[in-house]
Amino acid sequence: MSNSFHGAVEFRNVRKEFGKFTAIPALSLDIKPGELVTLLGPSGCGKTTTLRMLAGLESPTAGQILIGGQDVTRLPADRRDVSMVFQSYALFPHMTVVQNVAYGLEAGGMTAKKSHAAAEDALALVGLKGLGQRLPAELSGGQQQRVAVARALVLEPQVLLLDEPLSNLDARLRRHVRTEIRELQQRLGFTAVYVTHDQEEALAVSDRIVVMKDGHVEQIGTPRDLYEAPASEFIADFIGEANVVDAQVISVKDDQAEVDLGGVILSLPARDAKIGPVRVSLRANAMRVRQSTENTSGVAGVIATSAYLGDHVEYEIDGPLGRIFAVDDESDTPLPEGTAVRLDLRLRGIALIPAGAK
Known part of the structure; x- marks a missing residue:
């Protein structure tokens, strides 16, 4: 052939x-x-x-x-x-x-x-x-x-x-x-x-x-x-089932935006964002879930549901971002419902959604 x-x-x-x-x-x-x-x-x-x-x-x-x-x-x-x-x-x-x-x-x-x-x-x-x-x-x-x-x-x-x-x-x-x-x-x-x-x-x-x-x-x-880099909320949700949440752009400089995401300040590609409210795609694996301790860094939350799936644990977590879906592949023991947690955010898997995109 x-x-x-x-x-x-x-x-x-x-x-x-x-x-x-x-x-x-x-x-x-x-x-x-x-x-x-x-x-x-x-x-x-x-x-x-x-x-x-x-x-x-x-x-x-x-x-x-x-x-x-x-x-x-x-x-x-x-x-x-x-x-x-x-x-x-x-x-x-x-x-x-x-x-x-x-x-x-x-x-x-x-x-x-x-x-x-x-x-x-x-x-x-x-x-x-x-x-x-x-x-x-x-x-x-x-x-x-x-x-x-x-x-x-x-x-x-x-x-x-x-x-x-x-x-x-x-x-x-x-x-x-x-x-x-x-x-x-x-x-x-x-x-x-x-x-x-x-x-x-x-x-x-x-x-x-x-x-x-x-x-x-x-x-x-x-x-x-x-x-x-999803171009719309539809893409963010359809490709990989991301959480689409509200955030606030604090400043924009050199195509980078300082963003307040649930009380955590991140620097993300601006994607033409302006100062003010913005929607953010937050992947389920872009967060590390840990129990709250005296260290108060990260986004606060409370475990609403948990499910053990062998090589990872899936959570629904209530907090300032609303109810979000998170995947923890570092723990083999689910945290019980009602547990206070902190979410450490990883930049990979977090992206601003361009203004006006649905």
Whole structure:
């Protein structure tokens, strides 16, 4: 197989209506060759509609879609140089694994001998060498998903599309297969557009993440950008379930803001903040929870609930910031409800939310 199949993707002011309902008002997005970009968001945000328009399974109401510089807006699905990996795998149960992978090549006119040789190469790429003569039912869920990926890759598309590819796998297998998909994408350098509603999955596999809400793009950035510098309260809450709390900017100088957060003064990137009230994203793991002692530093609070989860303890804590969620991975013994505590704040995981962002 070639390792050079990749293409750029462009959405130019794309609009999609279903009757009187506007699913995508105006989408503009550029994806670079060899980049894995994830479309992330809650159900109904427009991510799957966007992927289906790219695949040619839905037609835009307005705007343009380009793949590798070619306008494919009105081309049918079978004339676009893309392959899709579906949530359900969509394998033919009566065909062997190698027959499933070779099917698209044979349908395109390649001889059985050549298509089966290419299919065996693709199976080796995804770690399934020697399993070509098995039926899909004889494979595990993770192996079946890799067959679906091999079937898509063997066509050497400009763009690989993945629609919730791990949702049918259990949690441990999801972690394993997502790592395999990411390693394969980086090794072969193909362009991929990946749809998921799972924030952790998106953070793990993506070069960039496009977070969508109600058909609009809320923020585009690297996993680190979105986690550490959310552009809105929605992003802060959706990526990693941050606490969004009130604080006060005391001063701003050289793009740094002095911020009063629950009685603790912090210096944070200003992000265009002005002196006065501000909203702050406070990650659950950006705090160290300890019992109150004579040392009165940190944000005061009282344990409202606690839960032991093996490698960490989760707390809900009442205090001047309201009720907040905190994770303590340094203690294996939960503090009981009603315990007075102090929260030592770590700068990583705390960010000002730009004014006016919701």
